[in-house]
Amino acid sequence: MKSFRTISGIASLILFFAFVAGVKAQETFITVRAKAKDAKFLGTSMGGARIVIRNAGTGKILAEGITEGGTGNTSKIMKQAHERNKPISEEGTAAFTTSLELEKPVFVTVEGYAPLNSKQAAITSSTQLWLLPGKNITGDGIVLEFPGFVVDILSPQTHEAVSAAKPVEIKANIVMMCGCPITDGGIWNANQYEIKAVISSSGNQVKDIPLKVGEKSSTFFAETRLNSGVYEIMVYAFDPVTGNSGLAKTNVIVK
Template sequence: MKRFDIYRLFLVLFLMLTSVCIQAQETNLMIRAKAKDAKFIGSSIGGAHILVKDDLTGEVLAEGITTGSTGNTDKIMKQNWKRNSTLSDNETAGFNAKLDIEQPTFVTVEAYAPINKKQATVLSSTQLWVIPGKHITGDGLVLEIPGFVVDIISPQTHERIASSNDIELLANVVMMCGCPVTEGGIWDANQYEVTAIVTSEEGIAKEIEMVQKDKPSTFSAEMKLEKGLYEILIYAYDPETGNTGLDKTNIIIN
């Protein structure tokens, strides 16, 4: 056999072996969404919608919903964390993205949460290199989700109310993980500002402070309005953390 043929034979063998070595490997990337100043976003509030994309091509490599519990309250909210502390356990909500990659891949990870509360859903994202066969587990990649979930309970959308009647304002306010807001609780209602802004069709607005008292997470106030069309916006604000959230509705006073 000629020397050139032997060289070509070794080259072919080398390429075959190399192709075997760079076959796609399943690589696990655990992704969790954690509410700012609260716990993990899981099944109890519908979870976070996770997308993992190849940053170069935009291809979606994995997609799913975080499922599981909100986590251990004492560990997350009451204990001092040290470096490399693990906040999650086997029951804590997350999404394990299984990526089939042949080479180190720079990915964009997006979390939309809480996915079932459209007026409250926010996007949190980050980027990282994922190396074939090098799993990222445990707490994994944790994306912080700021805000509050605010739901206006009363008045109802497009409700017609007599001008002679008192109007009851009710709003449900919870953390982005669904954790309750109560007076004197871990998430202390006294720390938060919950305010209704009522705007007439002429653009005249007034603010009404709301308080939590009878039912966990439920803030209330009463008011009277003259005949007309009104927009009601209720917001929650935490001056300590900067968390915010709001909901809107419209009513008719006749």
């Protein structure tokens, strides 16, 4: 009886390993996109988003790359009503697409870092899901959301020395995370956002000044007078409707 059980156990192992050996990896296509909150997709015009797909259990990187392409169809994304199961992306809309050879289901972390060309505004967004052999995730694919604004202070320049006898000009360029412009009365309406400069010296706030929308799209400005000293200027943008926020800092020396 013992000999029979041993033979039976060996036979089962042989069958198991034969089954495993017969399992073939299946090509599985995965599309990942990065989308700005309340705006469009992050693509080549902003340097794209760096995408990493890794095994959530082992940390092994299965695929990585950068989203490439355009920001998408403005009307479809921002103006039209979205129906369930109807894609908002089109051919040419920014994406990272890869194929994985999967023998079995794998639980993954999909991580994006963007926008690559605006380091002061770049953030990380991630999600987790099961990938199944041969089950493609395409179309809109896996969409990672990136909240915020990209804020660049144009004036004063970093460590610039200015005269106390003249007003200090504060100017900033502010766009959505996808690079979409902010304009007076536009789709991304400057009048909806709170945009201010907060001026501090030695860690103490001196004043805060609202910035006005300029004639050039996405440009905001203000002027103020400051006494002699070294100041930090922080410019921030905040959308009370969506919660989007962004900021940048610079320093100026007033003599």
